[in-house]
Amino acid sequence: xxxxxxxxxxxxxxxxxxxxxxxxxxxxxxxxxxxxxxxxxxxxxxxxxxxxxxxxxxxxxxxxxxxxxxxxxxxxxxxxxxxxxxxxxxxxxxxxxxxxxxxxxxxxxxxxxxxxxxxxxxxxxxxxxxxxxxxxxxxxxxxxxxxxxxxxxxxxxxxxxxxxxxxxxxxxxxxxxxxxxxxxxxxxxxxxxxxxxxxxxxxxxxxxxxxxxxxxxxxxxxxxxxxxxxxxxxxxxxxxxxxxxxxxxxxxxxxxxxxxxxxxxxxxxxxxxxxxxxxxxxxxxxxxxxxxxxxxxxxxxxxxxxxxxxxxxxxxxxxxxxxxxxxxxxxxxxxxxxxxxxxxxxxxxxxxxxxxxxxxxxxxxxxxxxxxxxxxxxxxxxxxxxxxxxxxxxxxxxxxxxxxxxxxxxxxxxxxxxxxxxxxxxxxxxxxxxxxxxxxxxxxxxxxxxxxxxxxxxxxxxxxxxxxxxxxxxxxxxxxxxxxxxxxxxxxxxxxxxxxxxxxxxxxxxxxxxxxxxxxxxxxxxxxxxxxxxxxxxxxxxxxxxxxxxxxxxxxxxxxxxxxxxxxxxxxxxxxxxxxxxxxxxxxxxxxxxxxxxxxxxxxxxxxxxxxxxxxxxxxxxxxxxxxxxxxxxxxxxxxxxxxxxxxxxxxxxxxxxxxxxxxxxxxxxxxxxxxxxxxxxxxxxxxxxxxxxxxxxxxxxxxxxxxxxxxxxxxxxxxxxxxxxxxxxxxxxxxxxxxxxxxxxxxxxxxxxxxxxxxxxxxxxxxxxxxxxxxxxxxxxxxxxxx
Numbered sequence: 001x002x003x004x005x006x007x008x009x010x011x012x013x014x015x016x017x018x019x020x021x022x023x024x025x026x027x028x029x030x031x032x033x034x035x036x037x038x039x040x041x042x043x044x045x046x047x048x049x050x051x052x053x054x055x056x057x058x059x060x061x062x063x064x065x066x067x068x069x070x071x072x073x074x075x076x077x078x079x080x081x082x083x084x085x086x087x088x089x090x091x092x093x094x095x096x097x098x099x100x101x102x103x104x105x106x107x108x109x110x111x112x113x114x115x116x117x118x119x120x121x122x123x124x125x126x127x128x129x130x131x132x133x134x135x136x137x138x139x140x141x142x143x144x145x146x147x148x149x150x151x152x153x154x155x156x157x158x159x160x161x162x163x164x165x166x167x168x169x170x171x172x173x174x175x176x177x178x179x180x181x182x183x184x185x186x187x188x189x190x191x192x193x194x195x196x197x198x199x200x201x202x203x204x205x206x207x208x209x210x211x212x213x214x215x216x217x218x219x220x221x222x223x224x225x226x227x228x229x230x231x232x233x234x235x236x237x238x239x240x241x242x243x244x245x246x247x248x249x250x251x252x253x254x255x256x257x258x259x260x261x262x263x264x265x266x267x268x269x270x271x272x273x274x275x276x277x278x279x280x281x282x283x284x285x286x287x288x289x290x291x292x293x294x295x296x297x298x299x300x301x302x303x304x305x306x307x308x309x310x311x312x313x314x315x316x317x318x319x320x321x322x323x324x325x326x327x328x329x330x331x332x333x334x335x336x337x338x339x340x341x342x343x344x345x346x347x348x349x350x351x352x353x354x355x356x357x358x359x360x361x362x363x364x365x366x367x368x369x370x371x372x373x374x375x376x377x378x379x380x381x382x383x384x385x386x387x388x389x390x391x392x393x394x395x396x397x398x399x400x401x402x403x404x405x406x407x408x409x410x411x412x413x414x415x416x417x418x419x420x421x422x423x424x425x426x427x428x429x430x431x432x433x434x435x436x437x438x439x440x441x442x443x444x445x446x447x448x449x450x451x452x453x454x455x456x457x458x459x460x461x462x463x464x465x466x467x468x469x470x471x472x473x474x475x476x477x478x479x480x481x482x483x484x485x486x487x488x489x490x491x492x493x494x495x496x497x498x499x500x501x502x503x504x505x506x507x508x509x510x511x512x513x514x515x516x517x518x519x520x521x522x523x524x525x526x527x528x529x530x531x532x533x534x535x536x537x538x539x540x541x542x543x544x545x546x547x548x549x550x551x552x553x554x555x556x557x558x559x560x561x562x563x564x565x566x567x568x569x570x571x572x573x574x575x576x577x578x579x580x581x582x583x584x585x586x587x588x589x590x591x592x593x594x595x596x597x598x599x600x601x602x603x604x605x606x607x608x609x610x611x612x613x614x615x616x617x618x619x620x621x622x623x624x625x626x627x628x629x630x631x632x633x634x635x636x637x638x639x640x641x642x643x644x645x646x647x648x649x650x651x652x653x654x655x656x657x658x659x660x661x662x663x664x665x666x667x668x669x670x671x672x673x674x675x676x677x678x679x680x681x682x683x684x685x686x687x688x689x690x691x692x693x694x695x696x697x698x699x700x701x702x703x704x705x706x707x708x709x710x711x712x713x714x715x716x717x718x719x720x721x722x723x724x725x726x727x728x729x730x731x732x733x734x735x736x737x738x739x740x741x742x743x744x745x746x747x748x749x750x751x752x753x754x755x756x757x758x759x760x761x762x763x764x765x766x767x768x769x770x771x772x773x774x775x776x777x778x779x780x781x782x783x784x785x786x787x788x
Contacts, residue, residue, distance in 0.1 A: 033643035039156070040165045041086040043781045047155075051078055051147045052787035054149045058083055061780040064748040064756025066345040067290040077295040077307050079785055081148025081176070084287055088304040089152065090165040091283055093173045094685065095305055096180040099187035100124040104604050105361040106366075107172045112360060117247050117384050120372055122402055124188060127182035130404040134658045138409040142178035145307035163751060166687060170363075185408060189247045189401035192279070193431040194329030195462075195514055196397055197616040200385065203331070203465050204239040204613055206232045213638045217623055219513040221240050222463050231467045235393045238386050239613060248616065254499035254516050255322035255341045256543070256711055256726075258524055259438040259446045262510050264493040266533045267735035270440035273539040274311060274320025275726035277713045280493040282684040282697060282758070284751035288742055288775055291415070298415040299740065299774045304750075308411040313740050315774070316418045317441045318732035322497045324434040326454045327462030327512045329401040330475075332377045333393050334468040344375050344396075345469040351376065377468055378402055396468060398475065400453040401432040418489070420445045427451045428481055436497040440734050448495040449486040450502055453478045454511055461510045479509045493532075496524045498711075514619060517710045520551040536733040540741060543729050544767035545711040545775040548585045553579070553594055554625070557594075557632045558650055561663060565647040566664065569654055571669055583712075585675030585705040591665075591670070594707055596658040598718065600624045603653040605645055664720075675703025677720040680765055682758070699746055700760040702765045712767075729769065743768040745786050 022738035037172070043060050048521035056079040057068040066083050085092065097103050114379040152175055154161045166172055205214040206229065215221045222228060240357035262268040278285050286301040291309060311320055329661035338341035343350040354374040361366050373380040375396040394729050408431040413426035419441055427437065427449060434445040434452025439445070454476040460466050466473040467644055485502050499516035527542050528534070559573050572592055574751015579589030601620035604627070608615065629647035630637055643649050659746075684697035704722050706712035732740040745764030749756040763770070 001108075001259075001492065007677050008333070014051075019227045026370055036164045037753050039161045040751055041749065043783050044659075044784050048788055049078070049082055049148070049151050049155075049785045050249060050788040051151050054787050056785040058783040058785060059778050059780045060756075060783075061772070061778060063753070063759060065288050065290060065704055065742075065770075065772055066748075067292070067774075067778050067780070069292045071293065073141070073293050075099065075787075076291055077141050077144040078148035078151070078295075080291060080307055081145040082785065083148075085149045085152035086131075086178075087754070087756075089149075089173060089282060089289060091158070091161050091750050092149070092176075092184075092305040095187065095303075097183050099183045099190075100175065101178075101358070101360065104363065106169050106363055108363040109365055110118060112362060113244060114247060115360050116370055117369060119360070120381055120384050121190060122356075122372065122374075122379050123149045123186040124179070124183045126402045127179050127186050127354070127402070130182055130186075130406065133136070133404040133406055134409055134737075138412055139178065139336055141412055142181055142408065143309055145181065146176045146178050153270045164590060168686070182304045182408065184303055186401055188303060189405075189407075189433045190326075190570055192323045192435075193249075193401055195327060195355050195512075195708055196329040196381070196399075197248055197384045198514070198618045199329075199465050200237075200239050200395065201613055202463065202618045203232050203237060203333075204551055206464075209237045209608075210638070213642075216627060216637055218463060219615075219622060219626075222461060224271075227464055228460050228464050231333060235335070237333060237395050237465070239384060239616075244612075248618075249508060254325070254498075255320075256498045256520055256524060256713070257320040257436065257438045258494060258496035258528060258539075259320075259440045259448070259450070259487065260494045260528060260534055260539075261446045262444050262734075264528070264532045264534055265735075267348070267733065269442065269733065269735035270444065270446050270541050270578045270678050271534060271536060271734065272318045272320060272438060272440040272446075273543060273730065274314075274322075274438070275543050275713070275729045276311070276321065277715075277725055280680070280682055280698070280723050280725055280745065282682045282687075282746050284727060284746065284748070286744050288744045288748055288772070290772065292774065294414050299772055300730070301742075301744065304409075306408065306411075308311060309415050310411050311728070313415075313732045313737055314415060315421075316443075317423060317439065317736055318734065318737065318740070319414065320441045320730060321435040323435050323499055324450045324454075324502070325454065325499055325512055325514065325516070326434050326452070327510070327514070328432070328434065328453065328455060330377075330398045330455070330457075330462055331381075331395045331465035331466030331738065332375070332382065332398065332464050332473070334375055334377075334396050335393055346376065347469070347471055353380070359690065375468065377474065395465060398455075398477075400434075400455065400570045403432075403453075405416050405431040405453070407431065408438055411617040419443065419595070420447050423447075424449065436499075436502065436785065438495055438497070440732070442734050444734075444736060446489055446495060447488040448485075448497070451509075452484075454509065455479075462469065462514070463513060483509070485511075486579060492529075494525075494528045496521060496528060498524060514622075517550065517622070517625070517709060519553075520711050520713070522549050523547050523711050524677050536731050536741060540729075540767060540769050542711060543726065543731070544706075546705045546707075548583050548590070548593070548707065548710055550597075551579070551581045552626060552710040555579075555593065558628075559645050561632075561650045562654055565651050569651075569658065572654070572658060581707050582699045583674060583707045583710050585671050585678065585703045586674035588669060588674070588706065590674040591661060591677055592657065594674075595661055595677075596654055597621060599653040599657045599660075600628075600649070603656060604639055604649055607765065639650045664672075673703075674705065678704050678707075678714070678716050678722060678744075679720055680704045680714070680722045680761070682761060683721075683723070687757070694784055697752060700759045702761060704765060726764075729764075729767075738775050739771050739773040743767070743769055 119740040300309040335345040340609040355519040410429035421528040498520035500521040501515040583590040679701040687694040706714035708715035713725040729743040
């Protein structure tokens with residue numbers, strides 16, 4: 001009896017404790033929900049914005065696109081800054097901090113190495129130098145925009161309405177400046193801008209392998225530059241030592257774009273399509289907006305933290321870009337003075353480098369002293385490759401984006417251009433990164449220009465580091481603006497680019513040897529050539545096309561090579577033989593093909609490189625593709641011969657690929673499918689810190705078709721996360737520019753309680769476009785920004 005009483009008391013006590021815990025948990029959840037909701041952007045009613053001269057109207061349509069209407073450009077850009085900050089203030093602050101090398105100040109010691117990297121790459125320094133070159137009008141726009149951002153920051157601080165991310169990290173954003181916007185622009189030049197890491201790896205390879213073996217790691221071997229080859233062998237710079245390659249942008253931050261003349265369309269007017277391929281994240285790198293004042297009426301996307309519209313359309317023209325990807329980052333082998341490592345040899349003399357003090361503030365720790373040395377060619381970058389301080393030869397880097405450039409000035413003029421002549425004039429100020437611009441206007445014009453600063457070298461072709469101690473090397477200007485690759489109303493009736501080679505051997509200037517694989521371009525051209533009755537719907541469908549021309553080139557020979565060596569993989573090879581070569585999510589063949597192709601360089605190359613150097617090696621599949629082409633033509637080459645022949649290489653790679661698939665999807669081939677291993681995630685930057693954060697901040701994964709080589713770009717990590725692709729899809733029909741078609745995944749707001757946080761995830765996956773109007777009677781939630 002006594003035991004039963006004790007048991008009841010124990011149960012009563014346990015239930016009481018559980019009840020308290022539940023009550024506390026509920027209270028905490030309610031508090032967290034209320035706290036997070038407090039910072040949700042206000043999108044209806046009125047808000048006083050004292051810096052405005054007169055009232056402005058912000059209408060958010062059904063998918064959350066802000067349509068801003070103001071009486072003057074001054075108030076338009078102020079309102080743009082205010083609205084962007086409402087939705088994206090945390091993203092904007094992280095962006096300027098990352099580009100400026102100031103993450104450690106709010107994140108702590110874990111971010112210091114990243115800060116050192118970006119301090120060395122000198123993006124903020126370049127932005128400050130660029131500011132001086134802007135004209136008065138562009139400077140004023142940047143100041144107006146900053147006023148709008150700061151109006152929001154001040155209001156949010158006073159009301160305790162900053163988004164929850166600031167509270168989690170324990171800080172508040174500082175005042176926004178015009179240079180912050182320019183620094184974010186420089187970061188985009190970095191994200192799209194160069195191949196310095198490839199040069200460093202080639203230098204390493206020349207010193208580690210025989211020349212014949214190193215030769216096969218080049219796209220085109222620089223046979224006509226014996227002095228440069230000798231310099232790379234005689235003066236070795238340390239490369240391998242635990243470099244964190246995660247800071248290197250994806251090797252083809254590319255895009256698709258095309259423009260079709262009225263001769264090939266159902267309407268008789270041009271069609272234009274653009275889908276820039278960048279990292280896929282929450283929130284999107286792009287912010288879609290419509291800006292209207294008596295001076296302009298323009299719609300499209302811009303990077304959060306920057307005024308204007310960089311890609312889109314107005315009432316008379318439309319435009320889009322892909323990345324040209326020219327060689328604009330050169331490495332120089334610099335010889336430091338043994339007596340003074342801040343001096344470097346040049347033409348027989350010791351020349352003093354600039355020593356830029358860059359103290360790095362670290363959260364909860366002492367400020368860390370840091371210096372950036374800048375030679376006549378650019379910053380010394382070797383210190384980001386290794387930790388020791390031996391005074392041997394080092395690399396410095398020359399890069400077009402480190403010079404004063406005027407991209408924002410170009411953007412503001414794009415927005416108000418009405419024809420190709422005005423647009424091309426604006427292009428002269430768009431200098432870094434170099435972009436393939438396609439253009440269409442309501443007068444029927446279609447045009448293209450590979451625009452930006454592309455260096456002309458005194459010696460060499462940008463494939464290897466060059467001696468830094470001689471005046472025989474370096475740049476002697478840029479490809480003249482009027483001689484950049486271009487086309488106007490071509491007879492073919494269309495212009496398309498997909499980071500493919502845009503010149504032939506007759507072009508007199510070097511651009512790069514590192515073009516993207518041609519498969520996306522070839523598929524786009526194939527579809528556009530096939531019809532003279534193209535519509536906007538056709539363009540949207542083409543952006544979602546999953547035909548894999550990469551497989552069409554290689555797969556037959558790969559299967560034949562394996563079958564000639566073994567019958568062990570008959571079932572797997574049969575799946576590949578019966579495949580329609582479409583990367584659809586429900587099929588097993590795309591899973592096998594892409595896993596196999598990804599394994600080829602791992603099997604052949606990885607064991608002979610230090611891990612960090614192998615991660616730095618860009619274009620791995622470019623290299624092994626060329627090795628396969630040669631092998632199928634009867635020339636195995638040094639790497640394949642040393643491995644044991646092409647058949648052994650292909651069989652071993654397939655064996656590793658199948659083992660990987662079986663581990664993830666089981667041994668029953670009937671259960672294999674591409675979508676299970678190829679899933680759209682849109683990760684939030686805080687999601688990696690906690691599974692709880694990931695649950696709330698990331699959308700549910702979505703199985704995806706497409707791949708890195710299809711027009712529907714959906715590149716994935718080895719773990720199967722689709723993290724790179726069409727960050728914005730856009731189609732404009734020049735028969736009616738009162739609207740155009742867009743998708744911005746995962747949504748426009750950066751606030752997790754917003755209806756527009758993840759509302760376009762499924763649209764992105766399925767290709768459901770939204771029509772965005774630029775007319776006067778737009779419907780939606782209306783916020784009046786009241787001038788005080």
